Amino acid sequence: MNLAQRLGRIAAVAAVSAVAFSFTAEARELRGWNLHVPDYPGSIAMEKFGELLAERTEGRYTGSVFHNGQLGDQRFAIEQFALDGIDFAVFSGGSLGDFASPLKIVSMPYIFRSAEHMYAVVDGEIGDRLSDALADHNMVALAWYTGGARSFYTVGKPVNSPADLEGLKIRVPDAEIFVSTVEALGANATPLAFGEVYTALQTGVIDGAENNAPSFESTRHYEVAKFYSLDEHLMVPEALVVSKTLWDSLSAEDQDIFRTVARESAEHQRQLWAEREEKSNAILAEAGVKVNAIEDKQPFIDAMGPVYEKLVDTDELRTLLTDIQAVE
Ligand code: BDP
Secondary structure, three states: OOHHHHHHHHHHHHHHHHHHHHOOOOOEEEEEEEOOOOOOHHHHHHHHHHHHHHHHHOOOEEEEEEEEOOOOOOHHHHHHHHHOOEEEEEEHHHHHHHOOHHHHHHOOOOOOOHHHHHHHHHHOHHHHHHHHHOOHHEEEEEEEEEEEEEEEEEOOOOOOHHHOOOEEEEEOOOOOOOOHHHHHHHOOOEEOOOOHHHHHHHOOOOOOEOOOOOHHHHHHHHHHHOEEEEEEEEEEEEEEEHHHHHHHHHOOHHHHHHHHHHHHHHHHHHHHHHHHHHHHHHHHHHHOOOEEEEOOOHHHHHHHHHHHHHHHOHHHHHHHHHHHHHHO
């Protein structure tokens, strides 16, 4: 889809939703962008955000989630916030990092010691700093979902060390952190939209990609890529954001409601995530995917020096990095 087609689609979607859902004069139907299939953990949690919002505001605000990237790919959707084309969304910290550099830091390779460490960082004061950094892009981050840990999946052979990635064309999301990380590991990073990866794998345009198990499974990429090598190079938090224009128009009471239901939806997403990971792993095993545990991740970690040198390039970002590392 080109830009004009996408804008046309957004306008059409907006018109339909305005007619279908405006059931009282004051009711405001919020449009939510989502990349994933409807039964994905984040998709269900976004729906829950909309439902809770309708319940707690007694129908003054309702949410309608457009799944499967129907409203455009991620970079395009992020840009839409500046134009008030989308009211809420869940975006990858890695993708947001191209717009607001602190988000890049929270998406650096091997930055978190564990999922608990990531939650402690984004749920605390640092999460507020990240949200502030998004203000210029007309977004407020209300809560954080987990994006799991991303690892490589390949068509031809497993990956045991960075040397195995040498010369391979690996699809990455179109954002600097993903490109830099995968290139530092020796592969040819190939940015492509999420929805284009299946065909690219099938036609041999790429040799592999990288993602968490639920995305690898829900996209059915495993039908083509039969090796999943768990180096877990990126653990990327995902922000549930609302438009700042909308946020600034809310009363203090409504802001409280929005924040509370966003946090409840994130709680739900994190629980669903653990269940979906298990289910995805079972589906992958059933489909004959060879999962490669990679006991020694040190060579992957050691290769990340240049990524840190290149991207953590201001005092503000260096302080943020140290602060993230200091969180217990
Ligand atoms: C998924 C993330 C999404 C990314 C996508 C991708 O939830 O934000 O954009 O991977 O690889 O896991 O494009």
